[in-house]
Amino acid sequence: MKKVVIVLAALFGGGAILAAALVGGMYYWASLDLPDFKRITDYNPPLVTTVYARDNRVLGYFYKERRFLVTIDELPNHVSRVFLAAEDSGFYEHEGVDLLAIFRAFVKNLQAGHVVQGGSTITQQVIKSLLLTPERSYKRKIKEGILAYRLERFLTKDEILTIYLNQIFFGARAYGIESAARTYFGVHAKDLSVAQAALLAGLPKAPSKFNPFADPEKAISRQHYVLSRMLDQNWITQEQYDDALAEELVFKSMEDPSWHQGAYYLEEVRRRLIDHYGEDRVYNSGMHVYTGVDLTHQVAAERSVRKGLEASARRRGWTGPNSHLEEEQRETYLTENPFVVEALEPGEWIEVLVSEVEKDQALVRFGEFKGVIKAKDLSWARTPDPSKATEDVPPVKDCALVLKSGDVVWAEVKAVPPSVLNPGTKAPKGGPVWELALRRRPVVQGALVSIDPRSGEVLALVGGYSFAESQFNRATQAERQPGSAFKPIVYSTALDNGFTPSSVMLDAPIVYTDSETDKVWKPENFEGVFFGPTLLRNALCKSRNLVTIRVAQRLGVRKIIERAKALGLEADFPEDLSVSLGSAPVSPLNLAQAYTAFARGGSIVKPRIILKVESAWGDELEINEPEYSDAISPQTAYIIASLMKEVVRDGTGWRARVLKRPVAGKTGTSNDEQDAWFVGYSPYLLSVVYVGFDQLTPMGKYETGSRAASPLWVDYRMAVEAEYPIEDFPQPPGIVMARIDAASGLLAGPKSEKTYFLPFKDGTQPTETAQDGGGSGPNPSTSSKGEDLLKQIY
Template sequence: MYQEQSKTSRRAPSHSRKGFLSTLLLIVVTLVVVSLLGLGGYVAFLMAKLPKVDRLTDYKPPIVSQVFGDDGTLVGEFYLERRLVVPVNKMPRKLIQAFVAAEDASFYSHKGIDYFGIVRAAFKNIISMRKKEGASTITQQVTKTMLLTPEKKLSRKIKEAILAKRMEEKLTKDEILYLYLNQIYLGAGSYGVEAAAETYFGKRVEQLNLAEMAILAGLPKAPNAYSPIKHLERAKERQAYVLERMVQEGFVTQAEADHARKTALTILPGRRVMNDRVAYFLEQMRIYLEEKYGEDQLYKGGLKIYTTMNANMQGAAYDAVRAGLKAVDKRQGFRGAAKYLKQEEVEPFCDKVEEGIDSAALKAGETYAGVVTAVDPAKGIATVRVGDRYGALDRKGMGWAGKLALVNSYGKPEKSAKSLGLGAVIDLQVITPDQNNQGAIFALDQMPEVQGALVSIDPRTGGVKAMIGGYDFRKSQFNRAVQAKRNAGSAFKPIIYAAALEKGFTAATVIDDSPVEYPAGLGKTWSPKNYDNNYRGPVTMREALTNSINVVSVKILEKIGVDHAVAFAKRLGFTSKIEPNLSLALGAASVSPLELTSAYTAFANKGIYQQPYYISKVTDSSGQVLEEHYQPLPPEPPAPVAADTDGTTPVTIKVPEKPALPSAGSSPVLRATQATSADVAYLITNLMESVVQSGTGHRAAAIKRPVAGKTGTTNEMKDAWFVGYVPQLVTGVWVGFDNQARSLGAGGSGGQAAAPIWAEYMMKAVAGLPIQGFEAPENVSVVRVNPKSGKLARGAEGSSESFVKGTEPSTYEGD
C-alpha cells in the first residue's frame, strides 16, 4: 500500500507539467489565432480604406505654367511644385537605368516588394546598429508620394505594401517609371527629371550626358545634401556610387563609367519662381492671370503665357535702374553700417549668409552682405567676410563714402557714418571674385533708399517691352511703374503743348515770359515761378519747351483752356483724376509712370494711341488658345484743316475722332484710337527733339540717334522724370522716395537723376534696331523763321521750323 502511494505521488509532478504545457500551448495558440484574426481584421480594415490605384492611370500632376518673351525665350514660371512632365520614351534609357541601379536594382523582376532587399537591409541595419539602408522599391516610393502620406507608422507601411502589389497588377513597369520620374523631388524646387535637368544643367532631359544622368540619379536619397549647386564634391561622390551600381547591373561598361566620372560638369545656379530681373513684370501678369483663370489653373495647369516682354530689354532695364538708383543714393552720402555684431555673433551671421548664396563662387558685380573682420588703419584696408569667403576692401573701394576711419575694435563707433569698425555689417560689391584662394576684391556698396520705375513700350503696338517697379522686388512688391501716383512735373508739359498745337499754336508762336498773377480765392493770388527765377521776355513756344519755362506753359494753358487740355489728356489714355486748373501746366497731375509713358506713345506713332498690354497669347497644357491679343492699326486720318493765322493768334486744327475698335470674341482687340493728328504728333516730337539737342534732356543724346523727350522735376526735387523715345521705342523713367515729402537733394532733377538711367537703358535696348529719324507727314511744311520773333526770315537768315500747312507765319522780320 505504501509503495503504491509512493509511485502515485512520484508520477503526479509529471502529470502536472503536462497539464501546464497543454494549457500554455492552448493559450499561445489562442493568442496567435486571435492575433492573426486581429491582424487580418486590421489589414481588412486598412484595405477597405485604401485609395484606388486606378486613378494613377489618369495621372495629372501639378505642371509648371511657363512665361515666354516676345522671341520665345523662357522668362519666368508660375508653380507650386516645379514640374515639367515628360514621357518615358523621351527619357534616355541610361537615365532610367541610373535611377533603377541606384534606387531599386531588382525593379524589373519584383512584383512591387523586394523581399530579399528587405532582409538584406535589415541585416545591414542590425550590423551597423542604426538604420543605414532602406528597402522601399520604386513602386513603393510611388505609392507613398502619390497615394499616401509620408508619416512613419506601421499602418502606412502595410498600406504601402498592399498598394505596391496592386499597382504592379494594374500598371506596366514603364508606366510606374513614368509616374516615379515625373513625380520625384530632386532638390532646388524641382520635381521630376525634366525640371531637374533644366535647373541644374540648363538642358532638356534628352540632352543629358551620362555624367549628368548619374548626378540626378544620386539625388533621391538626400536632394539637399547631394545638391551639385551647394555641395558639388558630395554630389560627385554620390555620382561615383551610381556609376558603380550601373556597372554592377550591366547597364554601362567600366570604361563608360570611368569616362563619365572624368566628364566636367557645368552646374547652373538654382532657379527661382520669378528671378529678380523679371519679377515686377511677372507679378503684374500674375495678378491678372490668377483673377481670370484661378489659382489651380495658373499654378498647376501648365499654361503657356506668351508676353510682349523682350528679355534683353528687361535685363537692360533692371541693370540701368539699379545702377542709376545707387548713383543717386551715393550722392547723398554713406549712412553707416547696417548694424554692428559682437565677435561671437560673426560666425552665425556668416553661416546664415552662406545659406542664401546659390553658387559656389561669388559673382563679379553682385552685392552681398559682409562683415568687417580685421582692419589695417595704416594701409587703409579692411578684411571682410562674405559667407565663408574672405576678401579685401581698400581705400579705392570706399572712395565714394569719403575718408572713413577704420576702427580696430568691436562695437559701434561714435561717428558710425564716418567710420568702419570690427563687426560692421555692410553691403559689398564683388570687383574681383576669389580666385585660387587669393581672396576677393570688394567695393563698399549701399542698399538705396531711393526708389525708381521704368516702363518701355513699343508705340506701334502698345506692347510693354520692359517694366521695373522698384529697386528690389524681394524687399518691396509695390510696383511703382503701375501703382505709384506721382506729380509729373514738367514731363506733363508736352501734353499741354500738343493740345495747344491742336488749337493752332505753332513752334514759332511767341509768348511773353514775364511775371503774372492769378486769383486763388479768398483774396489770395497765385504767381507761377520759373525754375531759375529768371524771366526772358518774349520767347517762342520751341524755346519755352526746350528750356521748360513754367510761366509760358501756364499762359499757354490759359489761352487754350483747361478743359481742352484735360480732354486731350484723356484721349492719350490717362485714367487718373486730373484736376482742371492752371497748375496742370506745371505737372500738378498725379499719374503713374505707365500712364505718362503710354501717353507719349501717341506722339511716336503718328497720333495713334495704343492701349498698353503685356500678354499676347495664353494656351492651356494641350495647346488650346485661351486668349489672344493683337493690335490692329487704324487707317491714317484725313489731314487736319487749319484756318489762316499770323503765327500768334491760335486757330483750331480739327482732329478726326476715331472710336475704339470692337472686341473680337475670344480674341479681344486692344484699344487703338487716333488721339491726335499725325501732324500734331510730329510737331510735338520735333519740339521735344530740341529738349534733347540743346535743353534739359541733353543727357539722352548719349544714344547717338534721333531722340525726342522731356525731363520733369517737381517742387523741392521730390520727383525726377525723363520720358523719351525713338520711332520704335518709348521709355519713361521715374525716380523718387516712397515718402513723398522727401527730397532727392542735390543732383535730383529729372535731367540728373532720371535721364542717365534712360540713356543707359536705351543704349542697350535699341542697339539692334536700325537708326531712324522722325518722318514728317505730307501736310507739314518747313520754312525759315527768326528764332526770337517767330516771324519769317529772309534768305539764309534764321532757322528752319516745321508747321502744319496753312499755319506758317505770314510776315517777315522787320516788316
C-alpha cells in the same frame, strides 16, 4: 484507398473553395473604400510655371513643388530603362502586379519579422503615390494590387511610366526626372548620360540616404547596383557598363534665374497672372508664360538705375557709417566676414572696417585684406543740406571729417592690386593694398520702363534700386506727379485748337484764385524769372510754366483732360489749371503708354508685358496681340515729336544729345524737386525714367528731371542703341516746313538774327515775313498780335 482519395479530393476541393472564398472576401474587404483610379488618367501634378524672355531664355519660375513635365518620347531610351532596372525590370510584361516579386518580398519580410521590402511594381508605386497613403500594411498592399490591375487596363505602359517619372521625389526639393537632372547635374533630362541617369534612378528608394550632395559614396554605390541591373538585363553592353563606371560625376545644380536679373519684371508678371488665374493655378499648373522682356535691355536698365540712384545719393552728401564697432568687436567682425578677393572686380561694392584715419586717406580692412580710401575718393561726402546743390559746396578734403576708426562703411573697388591680378608679381611689404572709394546706399528710389512703341512690348522694367530690399514696383504701382513731362499733352491739345509752333504767348506773372476754396495760386517758372513774349516752340523746349498755364486758360482745362484720357492716362485729374503742369499723379508705365502716340504717329499702343500663356501640355490659354487706338492725328504727333527733338537739341533734354541720333524727349520736375522725370523716345524705342523718395521729400536743389532722371535714361540708351539703325520720325502728308523768325514767330526775313525750321499743319504756317532784325519781342507791325498779348496780361 478509394475512400482516402475521395477524402483528399474533398479536402482539396473544400480548401480551394475556402481559399477562393478567402481571396474573394479579402478582395471585397479591400475594395469597399477604394478610391477612383480614373482620377490618375487626368494626371495633373503640381508643376513649375516657367516665365520666358522674348528670346525664350528663362526669366524665372513659380512653384510649390519643383516639377517640370516631360514625356517618354522626350527622353533617351536609357533614361527610362535605368528606372525599370532599379524598380521594375518586368514592367512591360506584368499586368500591374508582379506576384513573384511580391512573394520574394513576403519571404524577406517574414525573415526580418517586419516589413522591409515592398515588391511593388512601378504601376503600384504610381497608385500609392497618387491615390493611397504611404502606410505599410497588407491591406494597403491588396488595394495597391487591385488598383494597379485596373489602371493597366485603362492606360498604356508608356503613359504609366510617364506619370511615374514625373511624379517621384528625388530629394533636394526635386520632383520628377527633369527637376532631378537639373538639381543634381545641371542638365536637362534629355541630356543625361547612362551614368548620370543610373545615379538618379537609385535615389527614389531613399532620397535622403543616397543624396549625392550629402553622401556621394552611398549614392555612387547605389548607382553601381543600378548599372549592374542594366547589364544583367542586357540593356547596356559591357563596354557601356565599364564607361559608365569610369565616368567622373560632377554634382552641380542648374542655376535658377528667378529673382536675380529682371526681378521687378518677374514680380509684375506674377501679380498679373495671379489676378487672372489665381494663386493656386500659377504655382501648381506648370504654365509657360512668354513675356516681352529683352534681357539685354533689362540688365542695362537695372545697371543704369542703380548707378544713377547711387550718384543721386552722393550728391546729397554723407549720412554716416553703416555701423560703428568698439575696439574689442573689430577682430571678431573681420573673422566672421571673410572675403574671396579673386572674385572681386572693379566696380563691386564691399563692406569694410575703417582701421586708421588721416587727413589725406583712411586705411580699411576687410577679412584678412587691406585697403585705402583717399581723400579725393570721398570728396562728395559733405554734410547734407537740401537747400544747396553739390556745386554750391566745396569738396571735402579731410578724411577725418567723414570717417573714424571703427566705422563700417561701403566701399567700391577702384582697381585690383597687380599682385592679385598676376600672382607672379611681387606684393608690397605687408601685402597688397586695395584702392577703394567711399560709397553710400541710396534711400532715393527710381524706376525705368522701356517699350517698343511699334508693338507695345515692354522690353525692360525696373521698379527700384533693389528688389531684395523693396518689392514695391515704382514702375507700375507708384503714381507721382509728372510735372513738365505732362506738357506735351497740353501742347498737342493746343495744336488741334488753333495754336502752331510759332504762336506767341506771354511769359509773365499770373495769379489764379480758386473760386471754391479762395486759395491763391501764383505759379512761377523754374528759373524764377519771366521771359516776355515766347514762341510755343520755346515754351515747350525751355519748359516755361507760365506760358503753359496761359495756353491751358485759352484751351479750357476740360479739353486737356479729354486729351489725356484719349492717350490712355488713368489719373484722377483736377479740374483746374494745375493739371497743365502735371499735377495729376501717374505711373511711369501709364505715362509711357500716353507717349506712344507721339512715337508712332498718333495711335497709342497698350503696353504688353505678358505676350502669351500656354498650359503645361502646350494648349493656348491666353494671347495678347498688340492693341492700338487712334488718339491724335499723325500731323499733331509729328509736330510734337519735332518740338521734343528741339528739347534735346536746345533745351532741358540736352544730355540725350550724346546719342548722336534723332531723339525726342521731355524732362519733368514736380514742386520742390520731389519727383524727377525724363521721357525720351525714337520711332523704335520709348523709355521713361522716374526718380524720387517713396515718402514725398525734396531731393535737393537742382535735382530736376534734367539732372536726376535724364542721366539714367542716357546711360541705359547708350547701352542698347547699337541694336537699332538710326531712324528719324517719318513726316506724314499734310505737313509743311517753314523757317521762322525766333523773335516774332513770323516767316524769317533777310534781317532775322535767329531762326527755327519748324513743322506746321498745311495751311497754318505764317504768311507774313518779319521786317526787322528780330529782338526779344513780337514784330510790332502786326497790331492784332500785340493786342492778343495785351489780353494775356489783363
